[in-house]
Amino acid sequence: MSALIRPGEVLDNRWIEIADDADLPASGQVILSWARWLSLDGQIPTGDLQIGLRLPNTLDVVAHASQLQSHPLLVLDFPSFADGRAYSQARLLKARLGYRGELRAAGQAVVRDQLQSLQNCGFDSYQLRGDQDPALCIGAFADFSASYQPNLLAMRKRLRPGSHAPLAQ
Amino acid sequence: MYRYDQYDQTLVDERVIQFRDQTRRYLAGELPADEFRALRLRNGLYVQRFAPMLRIAIPYGLLSSRQLRMLGHIARTYDKHYGHFTTRQNIQFNWPALERVPDILADLASVQMHAIQTSGNCIRNVTSDHLAGVAADELLDPRPYCELTRQWATFHPEFNWLPRKFKIAFSAAGGDRAAIRVHDIGVQIVRNDAGELGYTIYVGGGLGRTPIIGPMVREFLPEADLLSYFEAVLRVYNRLGRRDNIYKARIKILVKETGLAAFRQMVEAEWEQIKDSELRLQPGDLDAMRARFDTFDYDPSAASDTSFDAHLAADSAFAAWARRNLQPHRVAGYKVAFVSLKAQGIAPGDMTDTQMDAVAELADRYAFGEVRVTHDQNLVLADVRQGDLYPLWQSLRDLGLATPNIGLLTDLICCPGLDFCSLANAGSIGVAQDIFDLFDNLDDQHDIGPIKVKMSGCMNGCGHHSVGHIGILGVDKKGEEWYQVTLGGSAENDASLGDRTGPSFSRDEIAPAVQKIIDVYLRMRNSEDETFLACYRRIGMAPFKAELYATEAA
Ligand code: SF4
Numbered sequence: 001m002s003a004l005i006r007p008g009e010v011l012d013n014r015w016i017e018i019a020d021d022a023d024l025p026a027s028g029q030v031i032l033s034w035a036r037w038l039s040l041d042g043q044i045p046t047g048d049l050q051i052g053l054r055l056p057n058t059l060d061v062v063a064h065a066s067q068l069q070s071h072p073l074l075v076l077d078f079p080s081f082a083d084g085r086a087y088s089q090a091r092l093l094k095a096r097l098g099y100r101g102e103l104r105a106a107g108q109a110v111v112r113d114q115l116q117s118l119q120n121c122g123f124d125s126y127q128l129r130g131d132q133d134p135a136l137c138i139g140a141f142a143d144f145s146a147s148y149q150p151n152l153l154a155m156r157k158r159l160r161p162g163s164h165a166p167l168a169q
Numbered sequence: 170m171y172r173y174d175q176y177d178q179t180l181v182d183e184r185v186i187q188f189r190d191q192t193r194r195y196l197a198g199e200l201p202a203d204e205f206r207a208l209r210l211r212n213g214l215y216v217q218r219f220a221p222m223l224r225i226a227i228p229y230g231l232l233s234s235r236q237l238r239m240l241g242h243i244a245r246t247y248d249k250h251y252g253h254f255t256t257r258q259n260i261q262f263n264w265p266a267l268e269r270v271p272d273i274l275a276d277l278a279s280v281q282m283h284a285i286q287t288s289g290n291c292i293r294n295v296t297s298d299h300l301a302g303v304a305a306d307e308l309l310d311p312r313p314y315c316e317l318t319r320q321w322a323t324f325h326p327e328f329n330w331l332p333r334k335f336k337i338a339f340s341a342a343g344g345d346r347a348a349i350r351v352h353d354i355g356v357q358i359v360r361n362d363a364g365e366l367g368y369t370i371y372v373g374g375g376l377g378r379t380p381i382i383g384p385m386v387r388e389f390l391p392e393a394d395l396l397s398y399f400e401a402v403l404r405v406y407n408r409l410g411r412r413d414n415i416y417k418a419r420i421k422i423l424v425k426e427t428g429l430a431a432f433r434q435m436v437e438a439e440w441e442q443i444k445d446s447e448l449r450l451q452p453g454d455l456d457a458m459r460a461r462f463d464t465f466d467y468d469p470s471a472a473s474d475t476s477f478d479a480h481l482a483a484d485s486a487f488a489a490w491a492r493r494n495l496q497p498h499r500v501a502g503y504k505v506a507f508v509s510l511k512a513q514g515i516a517p518g519d520m521t522d523t524q525m526d527a528v529a530e531l532a533d534r535y536a537f538g539e540v541r542v543t544h545d546q547n548l549v550l551a552d553v554r555q556g557d558l559y560p561l562w563q564s565l566r567d568l569g570l571a572t573p574n575i576g577l578l579t580d581l582i583c584c585p586g587l588d589f590c591s592l593a594n595a596g597s598i599g600v601a602q603d604i605f606d607l608f609d610n611l612d613d614q615h616d617i618g619p620i621k622v623k624m625s626g627c628m629n630g631c632g633h634h635s636v637g638h639i640g641i642l643g644v645d646k647k648g649e650e651w652y653q654v655t656l657g658g659s660a661e662n663d664a665s666l667g668d669r670t671g672p673s674f675s676r677d678e679i680a681p682a683v684q685k686i687i688d689v690y691l692r693m694r695n696s697e698d699e700t701f702l703a704c705y706r707r708i709g710m711a712p713f714k715a716e717l718y719a720t721e722a723a
Pocket residue numbers: 584585586587590591592593594625626627628629630631632
């Protein structure tokens with residue numbers, strides 16, 4: 001069973017994936033596909049239903065910003081180990097659009113060896129691929145104690161005279 | 170040299186630990202082979218024809234003597250006593266054992282080196298002019314910009330899983346020695362009419378199956394906006410580059426299929442959103458980066474030396490070397506000395522551990538402890554007092570590193586080909602040797618003048634054949650090695666792609682075909698000053714075709 005984690009802890013997943021042909025419940029926290037969401041065409045059951053969306057990694061999130069912002073959960077998809085498109089979606093959602101909800105990574109690339117990059121692109125939670133050991137994965141957030149990105153503040157600070165001396169070679 | 174601080178060092182050290190663990194998990198069966206493959210490629214490790222191949226990064230071609238000694242140590246300890254310098258200013262080792270690669274990376278980290286992003290679909294090692302900082306035709310030293318770019322690109326979390334590999338090259342000189350227009354992004358550092366520094370940006374150049382000379386995407390980008398513009402280009406590419414077909418995945422295809430105007434518009438629209446972000450360079454950022462590079466105390470009395478001229482007059486072998494293998498330095502009394510890695514019986518770009526140690530020693534003695542790698546697969550000692558050139562030459566000659574052929578026919582570049590590379594259709598090293606044998610006479614080579622022969626063992630074009638004045642491409646014909654020839658390519662300011670001569674040549678025919686091409690040129694040039702490239706551009710393909718294919722018709 002695949003675990004949901006964030007740095008430091010395994011999370012309870014309270015969100016339920018609803019298949020495209022299944023009925024919507026009246027309440028609870030559900031994840032709908034983007035296609036399903038579009039087909040609802042704004043006809044959302046009134047009541048206590050919270051809707052998260054699973055987005056295809058080809059979606060232009062900036063063009064659809066107004067439809068995404070209000071959802072408390074967005075799940076970005078990594079359909080294969082080497083397909084990095086959702087990394088850009090994540091940065092656009094967080095850095096550009098200021099998305100405040102939970103940004104979750106899911107799919108084949110959500111494995112120990114990619115977690116820290118995912119984190120640096122702004123993801124909040126990680127639906128691990130089924131074969132991953134959550135305890136080891138949580139450790140992977142500490143693989144690198146520093147980063148040159150995503151912005152240059154760290155670089156700028158350390159390049160200032162006196163802040164970080166060059167090492168002897 | 171750029172010197173690491175603790176921050177840089179920590180990152181490479183942690184990378185070693187990470188890769189050691191990935192290797193362990195792979196060997197223990199805990200990491201799927203295809204995933205380990207993608208991860209090891211990001212540490213420069215291929216599995217080649219006979220053994221793994223490890224490609225080590227030499228950022229913008231710059232090495233300290235200590236680093237070169239370490240490469241010698243690696244050649245000795247983990248390989249068969251040699252390494253191979255590549256057309257991207259890196260070095261490859263062809264025989265390391267997979268299990269020991271983490272140890273090699275740890276050794277490298279101890280001298281501020283790594284193999285990060287030397288392969289895989291990510292941003293590769295940044296390349297630049299091998300004469301950076303000493304060339305007379307240079308606007309300013311491009312290396313601080315390269316280092317800034319290296320840091321921005323290293324482990325960039327968003328751009329580590331691109332559709333395909335991504336190469337960036339910088340030039341800041343009048344003459345482009347970095348082949349910037351055959352890179353995914355080529356940057357020319359310029360000063361505009363108002364006297365401000367900035368960049369002309371080319372995107373979507375590349376060699377391989379679909380060679381393209383990169384079109385200009387922005388004529389003038391202000392100096393502060395370098396990284397935000399890179400980020401905009403990469404983001405457009407990461408989102409929209411094709412992932413359905415490996416042969417159409419480079420950014421050049423995206424630019425071509427989108428159309429330059431539309432592509433430019435997308436990049437500019439993205440850049441508009443981020444140009445004022447923290448990616449914008451602030452006053453002082455580049456100065457701070459510049460300050461991290463060593464500067465040299467040049468000897469003010471270097472120019473008063475008279476021994477150099479005396480040796481030139483007295484020793485014709487030295488004079489021949491000086492004529493071909495030296496270039497002017499912008500400081501009076503200094504010269505740039507080329508160390509030729511093209512010698513009879515040696516695969517172009519190969520160097521032994523003993524030679525590495527010895528050149529490191531010479532660099533310490535004569536060149537401020539610094540060595541550069543050129544994309545023509547030679548080395549450069551960039552700052553040598555003219556009074557030291559004679560003893561330097563004597564030492565290089567004894568090491569077999571003083572072939573006076575820089576820029577001449579036998580200074581050809583060539584990929585590893587069938588001897589090492591699993592993708593190869595044909596051998597290239599053997600052909601290089603045949604050509605060496607045919608044109609061994611240096612006087613003949615001098616007579617032929619500057620010419621760039623470039624050879625690749627397959628379409629991937631690691632030997633840059635499409636931009637060779639004479640390009641040779643290995644093709645497979647029913648299991649046999651054949652060679653296609655192109656003429657008139659160039660990777661410099663006047664960049665162009667070569668034209669095919671016609672049907673390909675067999676292994677036995679290829680060196681003689683080069684001979685015929687040279688014969689036509691020598692016959693048809695209008696003076697000794699007309700180079701091969703200029704002559705070809707004037708007379709066109711017809712005379713070459715006639716000579717090459719004449720016997721078949723007869
Ligand atoms: S050009 Fe082809 S044969 Fe040569 S190194 Fe590249 S991939 Fe291998």
